[in-house]
Amino acid sequence: MPGNLVQDDLVLRAVAALHGDVTLYARVETGPGGVCRIDLAPHAPGCTRQLVVLRGTSAFVDGRPYALTHVTDDGRDLSRLPDTERIARLQEAADPASPCATAHASGSTELDPLLERAAALATRLALPAIAASLPNQARDAHADALGIGTAIDSLRDLQHHAHHLYGRLEPERALSWFLEELGELAQAMRRAEPSVRLEEELGQVAAWCLCMANIARVDLAGALSRAMHEEHGRQLRKYGALRPYVSYEEIS
Numbered sequence: 001m002p003g004n005l006v007q008d009d010l011v012l013r014a015v016a017a018l019h020g021d022v023t024l025y026a027r028v029e030t031g032p033g034g035v036c037r038i039d040l041a042p043h044a045p046g047c048t049r050q051l052v053v054l055r056g057t058s059a060f061v062d063g064r065p066y067a068l069t070h071v072t073d074d075g076r077d078l079s080r081l082p083d084t085e086r087i088a089r090l091q092e093a094a095d096p097a098s099p100c101a102t103a104h105a106s107g108s109t110e111l112d113p114l115l116e117r118a119a120a121l122a123t124r125l126a127l128p129a130i131a132a133s134l135p136n137q138a139r140d141a142h143a144d145a146l147g148i149g150t151a152i153d154s155l156r157d158l159q160h161h162a163h164h165l166y167g168r169l170e171p172e173r174a175l176s177w178f179l180e181e182l183g184e185l186a187q188a189m190r191r192a193e194p195s196v197r198l199e200e201e202l203g204q205v206a207a208w209c210l211c212m213a214n215i216a217r218v219d220l221a222g223a224l225s226r227a228m229h230e231e232h233g234r235q236l237r238k239y240g241a242l243r244p245y246v247s248y249e250e251i252s
Contacts, residue, residue: 056217
């Protein structure tokens with residue numbers, strides 16, 4: 001959501017609540033490859049914290065999606081804190097009534113109290129899950145090392161657009177449909193059907209990958225980047241150079 005469309009922090013929180021996302025105030029540092037880290041430093045005069053929308057392992061800053069690489073609390077690694085303290089710090093950062101929220105709120109603060117409470121409640125209910133996932137949220141900027149940074153950014157944008165187009169189904173039904181499309185692709189390949197048919201089925205499978213990533217609240221671009229980086233390292237360790245797979249047809 002472009003930041004210039006929503007000036008009121010409370011409205012942004014309410015919109016995030018409708019999508020099951022989490023909003024909080026934090027200092028944001030962005031880096032190459034579309035990654036960012038956030039710091040939950042306390043509010044102070046001249047505070048540079050801003051409202052961030054968290055969607056699983058993605059962070060939306062001014063409407064732009066980033067892969068969340070690290071979360072710190074005034075410079076301390078948040079994953080090293082006890083669970084109760086970690087959740088408390090996240091709740092404080094997300095509290096719409098906090099001094100930081102009051103100081104940073106822009107535009108009209110006239111909002112239906114019921115909507116405001118619903119946004120605050122949805123945020124608090126989602127925080128334990130966000131907190132529990134933090135120790136596993138380390139993200140390395142592999143994309144630049146492989147020269148695929150622009151492509152990874154485009155995939156991250158595609159996932160964002162897929163969320164607005166497809167929404168977020170319940171996991172069981174989505175998985176059933178995803179497996180159905182995967183089965184149709186497998187059948188088309190086994191039958192050596194025309195490329196136009198394979199293109200159609202591959203497109204459906206790719207679209208469902210984006211949908212499944214949104215349901216699981218996973219940054220698909222970051223996951224793909226890491227998978228390619230791991231394969232890059234495996235080939236270098238084993239062969240000393242890149243040796244892509246070659247089909248038997250190409251050999252003969």
